[in-house]
Amino acid sequence: MQKYFANGKELRTACRHGDWSGPTPGQANGYVQANLVMIPRQLAFEFMLFCQRNPKPCPLIEVTEAGDPCPANVAADADLRSDLPAYRIYQQGVLVAEPTNLKAYWREDLVSFLIGCSFTFENALIQAQLPVRHLEQGSNVPMYKTNIPCRPAGPFRGPMVVSMRPMTPAQALSATVICSRFPLSHGIPIHLGDPQVIGINDLSRPDYGDPVEIRPNEIPVFWACGVTPQAIVVDSRPEFVITHKPGHMFITDLHDQI
């Protein structure tokens, strides 16, 4: 049975004690969710430049100084080394581990970037009676690599990743208006309709997350996604990077309308 947490602090505490390692769609409704990227100080400027140059997939919510595991401005009592459900460890662009905490991996030269997440606006979509299929299915959102190049910065280059939610055209238009209120959670969609236009050949086989049903009257609607840095890491092969596991986000204490 799915367990639901009322806010970021409850979910973070459960993660910290090893009591939760699942994905976070539908969790802590009303609170801002965030992607995590930890990068050595040596590359932190170039990665931050990458985010500044690609604000649709990489809107910055909070950045720590090197060696500081606490994102004080968004969750004063949090520890980014333990408070997410699951992590990914990349060495030279290769995924080498998927731990549930960072005890064995933390380094004092790591800078942590928290990047907005589209899960943040899903509560507002539901309040407006719009469908969020992966929540209906109890699964993770489907995410796809596209053929849209990001603007490079330093060694960081590669394609944009998108999340997808099926809707009718009229629902997609309503969702666009709602999402325009959430610029730090990827804002409005970047595409809708034919997935091949953005280089996606098979919607039933997402690169990250789970596939969802698309009904006959629906079209796929695509949002820029904070998993983009993980595709970039694979292409750019920096020495060492830690991220969240896709769909398994950090939940802040910020209320969702930022």
Place this chain on the structure above:
Amino acid sequence: MQKYFANGKELRTACRHGDWSGPTPGQANGYVQANLVMIPRQLAFEFMLFCQRNPKPCPLIEVTEAGDPCPANVAADADLRSDLPAYRIYQQGVLVAEPTNLKAYWREDLVSFLIGCSFTFENALIQAQLPVRHLEQGSNVPMYKTNIPCRPAGPFRGPMVVSMRPMTPAQALSATVICSRFPLSHGIPIHLGDPQVIGINDLSRPDYGDPVEIRPNEIPVFWACGVTPQAIVVDSRPEFVITHKPGHMFITDLHDQI
């Protein structure tokens, strides 16, 4: 007699050839103006973190890689070493020179930050019949250090600087609605009315720019200002920093409604 340039390229070209060294309010109407900060690569991450943590005074429009004097995304043919009317050179936090180009000062390790400027929305204020007193007077905008602390990052800490425009209360409210459309040009005001609330004791003696007349039915209206990094540099004493001279901005090729 005041000379007016039609767009960013014309003004940049005049600066490059030594034909213009004046302030830029009212210049190149319809184009985005920007503050400049050049910082050695060694401190670039911490300065970018400072901007991310203080988005009202320091909204980032463009950031270059170290050694690149061209802000390609906002003005493809520009050279930041020559295309501003005047610069300031700071060593250990001390203003040591105010040249009109950087021939004698450029270093290959410099990263350039372009930060939004409130001059960008003044054209929209005028279109709405709102007063912009320093334009009426043909002077620079008055700017003041406040007692509002910025959120620190690395060695960078100090007070926010604000620009001021006098208006009636009703005009201030209209200006707020208009400025909400310009989040990358400091957006809505941060204060209006009693200047002592934000630590300003004498409006007739601005810390930067020129004083302006405040009429009996008017109140001062304050916007976060991109000169803030210059107050920060004085307090934080980094080894070497180049900025624009206050009020003497870089003008981009971007149209103003961003």
